Amino acid sequence: MSAFxxxxxxxxxxxxLVRLDLNSPVEDGVVRDNRRFSRHAETVAELAEAGHRVALMAHQGRPGRDTFVSLAQHADVLAEHAGVDVDFVADTFGDDALEAVRDLDAGDVLLLENTRMTDDELPERExxxxxxxxxxxxxxxxxDAYVNDAYSAAHRKHASLVGFPLRLPSYAGRVMQTEYEANTAIADREFDGNVTMVVGGAKATDVIGVMEALDETVDRFLLGGVAGELFLRAAGYPVGEDVETDLFDDQWDANEETIRAVLEERRDRVLLxxxxxxxxxxxxxAEVAVDDIETKERAFLDIGSDTVADYEPVIRDSEAVFVKGALGVFEDERFSVGTVGVLEAIADTDCFSVVGGGDTSRAITMYGMSEGDFSHVSIAGGAYIRALTGEPLPxxxxxxxxxxxxxxx
Incomplete structure (x- = not known):
C-alpha cells in the first residue's frame, strides 16, 4: 500500500488541479512529441472519463533559454494522446485563467500556461x-483536490509541486504512482538472486553516487559511457581523458578519490x-581492446562487442537489473551496439527490470524493442537518481x- x-x-x-511534466525538446520553435505526453495522457484521460473538471499545470524550459515557450502546442499533442479535447488558456493564475477554470464542465480538460512564466514558481523554497x-x-x-503526476520533477521544491499539497487534499497520478513504486523497488524489495546495475551516461558524478549508495544492495555493476572510461582510467588505462569532448577531465578531478576507492573496495563486483x-x-x-590502447587519440563512442558479450551472461544470471544511463552514443546507429545489446539481453530474461536515466529509455522504441519486455521504463532523470540513492523527493x-x-x- 502506498504511503500517499x-x-x-x-x-x-x-x-x-493536476501537475504534469510535459517538458520537451523544442526545435525551431516546434515542441517535439515524446514519451511524457503518452504516459501523462493516461492520467488525464482517466480523470476526464470519470467526469472530473480538470485543470492542468506543467512547465517548459527555463527563462532565457530557447526551450522556454508557451504550452499552447503541448495542449494539442496531449489531446492527441489522451483522446480528449484539451483547451488552453495563455494565463497561469490571472483573471483569464480563473474564468476558464470556472467555466469547466464535467469531463472538460484545460491546460494553463507554463508555470515558469510566473515569478512564484521557480525559487527553491520551503x-x-x-x-x-x-x-x-x-x-x-x-x-477540491490536487493531483501530482510529475514524478520526474519531484526532486524540485517549486510552487506547483510543493505549495498546493498544503492547501488541498492531494493524490498521486498514475505516472507518479508507477514511477515511485518501480524506482524505490531497489531499496524496498528483497531479491533472492543477484541484483545488477548497468551504469552509463554522460553524468558520471551522478552514477558514482548511486554506486556508493547501493553498495549493500547491488551485486554487480556493468560500466560504460563516461563512467566506464573514468573507471578504466583509475585502473591504469590511458582513457577517460578529454579528446574532442569536455566530459571527462572535470568529472575526473571531482571524483578521482571516490572512483579509486570504489574500484579498490569492490573490484570483483565492478565489470569494466x-x-x-x-x-x-x-x-x-571500429573497435579496440583496452589492453591495446597506448594513448587516447580520438573519442570513444560506445563499449565494444566483446564487452557486450561479457555483460550478457551476467544479466541473464540476474533476478533484478536496474539501468542508469546509456553505454554509448546510441542515437548514432553505429554506436548503439552496447546500449541495445544490453537492453535486448534484459528484455530476453524474466528478471525484474527498471530502465531509467535521461534519454536512455528512448533506445527501446528507437531500435524496435517493446516497453512491455521491461518491468518499468522510467521517464525520470534527476528524480530517478534520488530514488536510487535514497535521497528525499520533496x-x-x-x-x-x-x-x-x-x-x-
Whole structure:
C-alpha cells in the first residue's frame, strides 16, 4: 500500500488541479512529441472519463533559454494522446485563467500556461513559503483536490509541486504512482538472486553516487559511457581523458578519490569494458581492446562487442537489473551496439527490470524493442537518481504529508 493516496482514493465529481511534466525538446520553435505526453495522457484521460473538471499545470524550459515557450502546442499533442479535447488558456493564475477554470464542465480538460512564466514558481523554497505565494493562494480555492503526476520533477521544491499539497487534499497520478513504486523497488524489495546495475551516461558524478549508495544492495555493476572510461582510467588505462569532448577531465578531478576507492573496495563486483568503439578513418565503426590502447587519440563512442558479450551472461544470471544511463552514443546507429545489446539481453530474461536515466529509455522504441519486455521504463532523470540513492523527493513527501494530515483529521 502506498504511503500517499492515488486516483483510486479520489472522490467523484471533483474540481481537480493536476501537475504534469510535459517538458520537451523544442526545435525551431516546434515542441517535439515524446514519451511524457503518452504516459501523462493516461492520467488525464482517466480523470476526464470519470467526469472530473480538470485543470492542468506543467512547465517548459527555463527563462532565457530557447526551450522556454508557451504550452499552447503541448495542449494539442496531449489531446492527441489522451483522446480528449484539451483547451488552453495563455494565463497561469490571472483573471483569464480563473474564468476558464470556472467555466469547466464535467469531463472538460484545460491546460494553463507554463508555470515558469510566473515569478512564484521557480525559487527553491520551503513548502510553507510556496503555499503562501500569490500563485498558490489565488488558484487553490478554485479546486477540491490536487493531483501530482510529475514524478520526474519531484526532486524540485517549486510552487506547483510543493505549495498546493498544503492547501488541498492531494493524490498521486498514475505516472507518479508507477514511477515511485518501480524506482524505490531497489531499496524496498528483497531479491533472492543477484541484483545488477548497468551504469552509463554522460553524468558520471551522478552514477558514482548511486554506486556508493547501493553498495549493500547491488551485486554487480556493468560500466560504460563516461563512467566506464573514468573507471578504466583509475585502473591504469590511458582513457577517460578529454579528446574532442569536455566530459571527462572535470568529472575526473571531482571524483578521482571516490572512483579509486570504489574500484579498490569492490573490484570483483565492478565489470569494466574490455574494448571500446570509435569512428574509423572511413567513417565506420571500429573497435579496440583496452589492453591495446597506448594513448587516447580520438573519442570513444560506445563499449565494444566483446564487452557486450561479457555483460550478457551476467544479466541473464540476474533476478533484478536496474539501468542508469546509456553505454554509448546510441542515437548514432553505429554506436548503439552496447546500449541495445544490453537492453535486448534484459528484455530476453524474466528478471525484474527498471530502465531509467535521461534519454536512455528512448533506445527501446528507437531500435524496435517493446516497453512491455521491461518491468518499468522510467521517464525520470534527476528524480530517478534520488530514488536510487535514497535521497528525499520533496513532492512525494508532500503527498505523504497530505495523506497523513487528512487521516489524522
Amino acid at each position: 493516496r492515488t486516483l483510486d482514493d479520489l472522490p467523484p465529481d471533483q474540481r481537480v 513548502p510553507e513559503e510556496h503555499a503562501a505565494s500569490d500563485f498558490v493562494e489565488t488558484l487553490a480555492p478554485e479546486f 569494458p574490455s574494448d571500446l568503439a570509435f569512428e574509423g578513418d572511413e567513417g565506420d565503426r 513532492a512525494v513527501e508532500l503527498l505523504v504529508r497530505s495523506a497523513e494530515a487528512d487521516s489524522s483529521g
